[in-house]
Amino acid sequence: MAHAQEHKSHTGLIWKVFIILSVITIVEVILGIIKPEVLHLTKVLGTSPLNIIFLVLTLVKAYYITWFFMHMADETKSLRRAVVWTAIFLIIYLATLLLIEGSYINDVLAPLVKWNY
Amino acid sequence: MAELKLKNQNKSYMEATVATETNGKTWSGGNNKPLGASYGKMMMWFFILSDALTFSGFLAAYGLMRFKFIESWPIADEVFTHFPFLHGVHAPMYYVALMTFILIFSSVTMVLAVDAGHQMKKGKVTFYMLLTIIGGLIFLGSQAWEWKNFIGGSYGAVQLNDGKIVQFVDASGHQVTLESFVTSEHSERVQNTRDKGLWFVEEAALPPFSVKEVIDGFNAHPELTIRTELINPETKTKTIIPRENAMSYLNETNIVVKGANLKVNEYGNTLFADFFFFITGFHGFHVLSGVIINIIIFFNVILGTYEKRKSYEMVEKVGLYWHFVDLVWVFVFTFFYLV
Numbered sequence: 001m002a003h004a005q006e007h008k009s010h011t012g013l014i015w016k017v018f019i020i021l022s023v024i025t026i027v028e029v030i031l032g033i034i035k036p037e038v039l040h041l042t043k044v045l046g047t048s049p050l051n052i053i054f055l056v057l058t059l060v061k062a063y064y065i066t067w068f069f070m071h072m073a074d075e076t077k078s079l080r081r082a083v084v085w086t087a088i089f090l091i092i093y094l095a096t097l098l099l100i101e102g103s104y105i106n107d108v109l110a111p112l113v114k115w116n117y
Numbered sequence: 118m119a120e121l122k123l124k125n126q127n128k129s130y131m132e133a134t135v136a137t138e139t140n141g142k143t144w145s146g147g148n149n150k151p152l153g154a155s156y157g158k159m160m161m162w163f164f165i166l167s168d169a170l171t172f173s174g175f176l177a178a179y180g181l182m183r184f185k186f187i188e189s190w191p192i193a194d195e196v197f198t199h200f201p202f203l204h205g206v207h208a209p210m211y212y213v214a215l216m217t218f219i220l221i222f223s224s225v226t227m228v229l230a231v232d233a234g235h236q237m238k239k240g241k242v243t244f245y246m247l248l249t250i251i252g253g254l255i256f257l258g259s260q261a262w263e264w265k266n267f268i269g270g271s272y273g274a275v276q277l278n279d280g281k282i283v284q285f286v287d288a289s290g291h292q293v294t295l296e297s298f299v300t301s302e303h304s305e306r307v308q309n310t311r312d313k314g315l316w317f318v319e320e321a322a323l324p325p326f327s328v329k330e331v332i333d334g335f336n337a338h339p340e341l342t343i344r345t346e347l348i349n350p351e352t353k354t355k356t357i358i359p360r361e362n363a364m365s366y367l368n369e370t371n372i373v374v375k376g377a378n379l380k381v382n383e384y385g386n387t388l389f390a391d392f393f394f395f396i397t398g399f400h401g402f403h404v405l406s407g408v409i410i411n412i413i414i415f416f417n418v419i420l421g422t423y424e425k426r427k428s429y430e431m432v433e434k435v436g437l438y439w440h441f442v443d444l445v446w447v448f449v450f451t452f453f454y455l456v
Contacts, residue, residue: 010232018225022218029214032194032455041353051456058451062444069228069440071433075162076153083166091173098177102184110188114279115347115356117365 017068024057161434165441168403172445175399176452179392189346191385192355193454195292199266213454216259217446220404223252224443227411231436234429239418242432246415249439253408260401267393270376274383275331277369282385283343285335290344290357295375298341299326299334324373331373335363343367346385393453400449403442410435 031039031050039050067073072080152159183190193209200208230245273295274284287293306327307313309320326334335341342360349356358366374383382390414435423429 009236011229014225014228014232018221021221025214025217025221028451028455029210032210035194041351054451054455058447061447065224065440065444065447069224069443070437071231079152079154079159079162082152083162087166087169087173090170091177094173095177095180098181099184102181103187105185106187109185113189115345117277117362117369 013068017064020064021061024061028054028057155430157434158430158437161437165437168441169445172396172399172448175392175396176448179396179452182388182392186386186388188348188350189386190348191346191382191389192348192353196267196384196389197263197454198271199263201262210454212259212263213450216256216263217450219252219256219259220443220446223249223256224440226252227436227439231429231433234423234432237424237427237429239421239424242418242423242429243415246411246418246432250408250411250415253404253411253439257401257404257408260397260404264394264397267390268376268378270374270383272383273325273373273375275328275367275370276372276374276381277366278371279369280387282346282374282383283366283370284355284383285341286344286357288340288342292344293341295326295331295334295373298338299331301326302330325375326373328370328373332367332370335367396449397453400442400445403445407435407439407442411439 031053035050039053040048042049044052066084072084150156154162195209197213198207198209200206200212226245226248230242230249233241233245271294272284272292274282276282285293285295285298306323308323309318311317311319339360342358343363343366344355344357345366347356348354372381374381376383377390377393379387379391379394381387384390414431417423418429418432423431
């Protein structure tokens with residue numbers, strides 16, 4: 001048991017993580033308000049580069065919260081893998097299938113929707 | 118001889134451990150810790166995993182419906198534009214950014230409480246737990262205000278017979294409120310409530326204007342035109358219909374809509390409102406239960422329960438739940454407001 005280690009204060013690290021999370025959120029909000037046309041109206045990998053930036057920043061935030069606020073970094077490798085990989089695998093699996101199906105329904109449905117009166 | 122010695126060592130080891138634990142059983146805090154975590158903490162992790170999958174299911178379902186109606190989905194920037202004390206100012210994103218900061222900050226105070234618990238500093242744990250509870254309550258209040266604005270609506274619109282929403286815009290393409298061009302004719306029609314007619318018959322609140330009043334108002338203001346839900350992929354904005362074609366749309370009007378609920382949504386697709394209420398509501402319920410659990414643990418800290426137990430691990434466990442609530446909000450924020 002790492003008693004000596006546990007009693008050490010980590011406030012420095014906590015405030016550092018808080019600053020990182022705040023900066024990421026501010027960047028997201030600024031991009032979300034300005035929506036630079038070159039990022040918003042172009043297309044990369046089926047969506048706009050702006051959306052990909054948002055997704056990546058979100059995952060970075062999720063990493064910092066899980067690793068340093070929830071102390072996942074201090075858990076054993078086996079617990080970490082059991083929780084993190086299970087979630088990542090199942091979520092990617094579900095999201096991929098549902099989004100592909102959603103696009104397909106749109107391909108079939110959208111031409112049938114009337115927008116002129 | 119060597120075997121006996123080993124046995125004795127084991128025995129003294131066990132005794133030393135049992136003295137600090139509740140009892141010697143494997144699953145109730147004994148020395149045998151699977152995955153190096155205590156039973157409670159490990160189970161909290163697996164509960165969080167299952168809850169994360171529940172939220173993913175909801176968000177993925179939202180994604181499915183959004184992809185299904187990708188060409189006409191409401192644009193979040195046009196929906197959430199309110200900020201306290203700034204009436205009529207178009208302020209997209211600011212309020213939800215504030216809410217995100219409140220939740221991140223309450224996460225910071227929670228992790229500071231956990232950190233103080235590791236050092237057995239009761240006073241600090243109490244103080245940081247209190248700040249976390251206050252942060253959680255402020256977040257809940259903010260969410261209630263966000264719901265209030267969404268339910269109340271901002272501009273008003275009309276819904277056509279086939280369910281599509283048509284909004285009113287001025288010459289510059291900005292949305293205008295119904296109040297700015299429609300004059301009420303003060304008809305005799307009032308909402309039927311239980312105290313007016315039959316005690317068991319009532320109806321939903323009436324829209325502020327009748328369909329006829331809206332169309333008369335539209336005809337009286339030649340600078341106005343309409344826009345449909347259809348998104349122009351080139352500019353990612355809603356399509357504006359020229360005024361000369363507008364009447365063929367408005368002749369199809371079924372009802373006047375103000376605000377959003379589970380049946381109709383002035384901002385566009387009703388499913389947007391359904392998912393918004395369901396997912397932010399489910400998240401808000403998690404925040405509420407987190408606040409209640411935090412309050413219970415807060416009083417335990419004050420009473421010295423964990424001081425006697427010589428371990429503040431319980432603070433750590435509720436901290437895990439609280440951070441998870443923050444984690445979910447990070448994703449809700451992305452998928453409802455940013456992407």
